[in-house]
Amino acid sequence: MTFSSTRPEDLFFDAARKGDVAYIKELIDAGTDVNIRDGRGFTPLILTTYEGHVEAAKLLIDSGADVNAQDFGGNSALMGVCFKGYAEVARLLLQHGASPDLQNGNGGTALMFATLFGRNELVKVMLENGADKTVQDARGLTALDLAHQQGNEEALKYLQASPH
Template structure:
């Protein structure tokens, strides 16, 4: 099979989705563009993080993948892990420079995703790392408002403790 750049891009994206660290290492060694995107604007890093592949996420970050890349909807890898619930990967992303307060196309932030989906360990982490609790989404809601709407008592306690 003859590989074109497009084929290689597709294979890199697919390897990130599968958590194929060996292939990712090969592509890094070959100087692949780690910030390529698929049709939805997903980079290999966004996909690897979202799918919970910590080793591949680390490989991509260590090789220079853009930790703050945004997909077509404005979502970042940090938003994805806060949605899915991967605190170890969230901490890794933050340690590598992930912006805590980036807003997607709907004004949502990683803290809002964690709050909305009851990922309270991530709510705690985001608050400890200094996430801005005053940011409002396009509906005018803050992460605290979302905790109230969801009846997320644990998150409400975390927000209250954070304000002290």
């Protein structure tokens, strides 16, 4: 492949958003850093998981992508996945060492995102993978508080039953 005036990094971010496994592999093979960041701190893994691209995420992880990288707001790939509702991608990230208790700039965690946005399968997945339901955000709220505020009975059930 010959690169034109477009920087390889920009091509990498675009390929990650699209989940273009073949192109991602080509860019990695050409020496592009899998942990590069764009202007908002997004890595290719954060971008590809936010779009739900499982195979692209596997390739990036297998190529050394940091599963706990956080953007400039402190958000991780796992937080984005919990916001969007991609349980399969969340399991993949957790299997490869993603921390369910990382906190973003507002103190939010992946469990809080799942709870706040009604991603109840992900609430369960986070708790099964050791997420700490007692972590407080910048306002002093826990995932249980958020479930109460949202009237999310299913999440409340999972959170109240969890020993974590």
